[in-house]
Amino acid sequence: MIWALREEAQRQGVGIMTDRSLMTALSRWENNRNTPDQFYRRLLGVVLGLPIAEDFAVRTSTYEQDVDRAIEALDVLTRWDHEERPVFTSAVGLVETDRVISGYLFARSHAVDDSTPAPTSVAGQQDSVAGRIRVAVSALMSVDFDQGGGRVRTALMHYFQNSVIPELRAERVGDRRRAVYGAGAEVAQLLGWSAYDAGHQPVAARYFTLGLRLADEASDQLMGARLLANLSHQYNSIGNYPQALTMARAAQAALRGRGTASVETLCVMMEARALANLRDERAASQAIGHAERLFDRRSDDEPDWIGYYDAAELSGDIAHAFRDLGVATRSREYTQRALTPTTPRRTRAFIQLVDAGSALKCGDIEEAASLATGALGSGGGLQSQRYLRYLQGFCRSVPDLRHPAMAEFTDIVSARYPKLLRPGEARRA
Incomplete structure (x- = not known):
């Protein structure tokens, strides 16, 4: 290793530390007692044939045409994500939107393979590799919904590294190969979603893109x-609404007229939410109406992973859209439909805070306080940065958190999430 590092340094025309110092440094790096600086990380990357962090961040921001390189990138990304390496701290934006969209929409499979996709349901394939992967990811997705992305990420990364990557690299042909890749895409999707929920935005975008x-x-x-x-949902969350709109329309184009009703509804609602944030009330309302009509045409021919997108979930998306349009009464109408006895805790907390904000805008501070306090109960124990952002957004919308009606809410926030309050916002005794 020392010889290889010195040879590469000589090739680049740069000097490095002495052999003895380098041996000591290598030992420290290998045992995680220290980390190499940027120069030595790049040198090690060349010698070991590993992707260099900065180059890796750039390469994975576009669509990878070579599937083997995409699998390798997912392997590295998951490993580095698990080790919490700051790979993307300097990344600007999420991905190169135009290159991702064009790369995917005009990819090889879409151009020449017009065959029916491999089955995306667990039913009838529990004993297959793809079926077992889908059973596992379904269970992990339930934890994500109920406890937040921070709770499930470690287990999900471990599972992907040890159980999915080897299957993606195994030799298969035909439907079996396609089924395993489809199941792998579902895991990559959940990896991205859990990273997004935990606040790791650039990492999440890479999982989505490689998926x-x-x-x-x-x-x-x-x-x-x-x-x-x-990706559209993610762009909406960071305030880049034009990119959110572009991604939502690309999602609809990707269906090529062969989408199921639920999947197409989801994609159209991402367009509606982007339009709402762009304050295009007419276009957003038309998209909402289109989504509702699509949803009414649902059948049993849906992939298992879209099963969560029921009438309540659609109502939650519509409530968000009307909130962003500033139509509080319509938003509240849909939040009532979005809350059911089976609504997952994280979703419940989100919707309660949307409803609380709309109640506040309607001038009912007592109702707003009650709903927001209820959201604190739903959100207890969640490991979700998105939940904290909803909570912070509500706090910022309240003119005076020391209002008597807000007493219980403010006391709980002060105890659990003091950083969400600005100086002087804590209730006076």
Whole structure:
């Protein structure tokens, strides 16, 4: 190793530390007692044939045409994500939107493979590799919904590294190969979603983008559209609404007229939410109406992973859109439909805070306080940065958190999340 590092340094025309010092440094790096600086990380990357962090961040921001390189990138990304390496701290934006969209929409499989996608349901394939992967990811997705992305990420990364990557690299042909790639895309989708929920935005976008390549290899246009819709959702959350709109429309284009009703509804609602944030009330309302009509045409021919997108979930998306349009009464109408006895805790907390904000805008501070306090109960124990952002957004919308009606809410926030309050906002005794 020392010889190889010195040879590469000589080739680059740079000097490095002495052999003895380098041996000591290598020992420290290998045992995680220290980390190499940028110069030595790049040198080690060349010698070991590993992707260099900065180059890796750039390469994974576009669509990877080579599926083997996409799998390798997912392997590295998951490992570095698990080790919490600051790979993307200097990344600007999420991904190169135009290159991701064009790369996926005009990819090889879409161009020449017009066959029916491999099955995306667990039913009838529990004993297959793809079926076992889907059973595992379904269970982990339930934890994500109920406890937040921070709770599930470690287990999900471990599972992907040890159980999914080896299967993606195994030799298979035909439907079996496509089924495994489709199941792998579902795991990549959940990896991205859990990272997004935990606040790791650039990492999440890379999972979504690399997952697109697996979906394409599986000829799974439904999952491809879902991944583009996820990127739209993510762009909405960071305030880049034009990019959110572009991704949502790309998701609909990816379906090529063969989407199921639920999947197409999801994609159209991402467009509606982007339009709402762009304050285009007419276009947003038309998109909402289109989504509701699509949803009414649902059948049993849906992939298992879209099962969560029921009437309540659609109502939650519509409530968000009307909130962003500033139509508080319509938003409240849909939040009532979005809350059911089976609503997952994280979703419940989100909707309660949306409803609380709309109640506040309608001038009912007592109702707003009650709903927001209820959201604190739903959100207890969640490991979700998105939940904290909803909570902070509500706090910022309250003119005076020391209002008597807000007493219980402010006391709980002061105890659990003191950093969400600005100086002087804590209630006076």
